[in-house]
Structure formats: structure tokens, C-alpha cells
Amino acid sequence: MNSPSVLARPDVRFHASWVEAVAEYARDGSQQHGSGLWDFDPLDVRREFFPTIVEHLLRQGDPATVLPGNLVHSSYFWIVDGDEFVGYLALRHALTAWLLEEGGHIGFSVRPSRRRQGWAGRALAASLPEARALGLERVLVTCDEDNEGSRRTIEGGGGVYEDSRKGKRRYWIAVP
Template identity: 55%
Template sequence: MTELVTPDLRWYDSWAATLAEFGADYPHGSGCPPEGLPRDRAGCAAFVADLLRYGDAAADLPEGRVHCDYFWIADGPEMIGFLALRHRLNDYLLREGGHIGYSVRPSRRREGHALRALELALPRAADLGIDAVLLTCDEDNLGSRLVIEKAGGVLEDIRVGKRRYWITTRH
């Protein structure tokens, strides 16, 4: 059963396997810096601490970054993906990134995990006072497009190669 879990070192083995499966592809929603991460346990522990800091509304963040709840998508004992819920939008996120980013490891795609994870994130967005979340996907990413539309996404427009959808968080 798909669930959102708080990043934690106890998921290290699945986390490392998930990152390895992404290979050179960037795992959206992960919080991973584009240059990658150390793949050892100590690197994971430091990464988890940084992710948790971003969720603390009182934490000072680097310029251009916003507070964000990072989750790992799990299916039972296996960590299979990432989801980021940004607390607000800056100019870049409004144009390209959106409130929510997610990715599921390649071997676990097309099983409904991305849709379920997105649905689980919407109540948390509402709790943050976000009435509608922005999600974006590349124009040619049919999988994400279908996930967003199944979750109630309404296409606003297409900018810089990104389809921009809004989903109401309160029904």
C-alpha cells in the first residue's frame, strides 16, 4: 500500500537502491542537489537532516529556496520514490516547478503509486493553507500528465515546455 513517510535513515537500503535505479536521471521531488549525493549511510544521514530542516518554517534557508515538506514514497517496507510539497511559490516555482514534485523509481512505475502519493499530499497542502496547488510536467511526459489529470488537475497553460496544472486542495 502506497504511503508517504518522513525521510529517515532506517530507509537507507531502499533509498540507495532507488537512487541507483534512477541512474543519471534526476529524481524530481527528492531534494537531491543536481550534482548528486554521496551514496553511503553517512551521506544519507546528512541528507535526511537537511530535508527535515526545510520543513521547519522557522529555519533559515539559502536564498531562492522555499520551505518544503519532503516525503519518501513507500510501498510496505520498500522506499520507491520521492515527493516534495513546497509551502509557497517563488518566481521559478510559479513558472516551472510548482508546489508539488514527485518521482517513482522506474521499476515501480505504472502501478498507481504516483497518483496515490499525490492524493495523500493534497490534505497536507490544505493544512498549510494552500487552497490550490500548482503541478507542472514536461509537455512530453504522458505519465505525469495522466497522474495530474486523474488527481483533478486543470490545465492552465504551457510555458517553457511545461504543462501547468492547478488542483484544488479543499473539496
């Protein structure tokens, strides 16, 4: 990884700053892309429930975990600055038809107060060795047509624009 404090596996030690980030996302009205929280109410931030969320996310990357037919194994990372939760990054191990069209291998988001500070770009770069470890030679990363920040992040990370489909710009990044 580019920096030891860019990506971390989900961990209960990040609970306090994760709660703050969830509140920021809610106030901002933005999506928590890359969070893997579709099975949970993202506003349920109870400390006693948090280990369940962490364990759920960690299991998603384990090939021995049986997933519903529409899901692929995904390694979830949290973008961190020391002990502060900054955002989410999901690295999907394979592509379904939908992921090929719209979702891609990598999804990410940065909490509103930490945007425009380079976190997404550093996290994207740090995820590429993880993709290589999964045997991926290139990864698909997508963003909404009107998401200028994500477009710049992906292009800055080596993304080569292929096309747009269903309102999503599609980029391929060679994995070093």
C-alpha cells in the first residue's frame, strides 16, 4: 500500500469516527458508496451492534462465505487517517452483469468533511496491490456522469475511459 494509514480493514476501534461520518453522510444526503451496508440500516450506529457490522463486512471477502446469487465476494476497506474513519472502499473480486455495466470492481466514498483532500485518490492507489493479490490484471471503476470529483480521481489513478452506460462513466485501470 502507498501509506500504512490509508486503508484498513473494518474494525470496532473506528466506531466513534464512523458514527460521526454516518451523520455527515446523512446531513449531506450523499451515498455511502463502497460501504457494503445494504443489509443494515446505515443510521443504526449503536456501539453494541457495531461488531456485527464489522464481522459482516469482513466475511464478505472470504471465499468460504456463501453469498446470495446476486452478490460477489468483496473485500471491504475503510479509508482512514490514523484512527479516524474517512470513508469506504469496496474491492469486488469479480463482476456480475450489473457490476460490468454500472458498479465496477471498486467503489468508494469519502465523508463530506474530508473531501477534496486527496483521500479517494490515495485509497484507489492503495487498493490496486489488493486487486493484484486477488489475481486481477485490470479493474473497472465507474462514476456518475455528473460526478466531476470521482471522474478526476479515477482518471488521476490511471483510469482509461471506455464508454458511458446508463448514466455511468466506465474506466479501466491496469493493475501493476
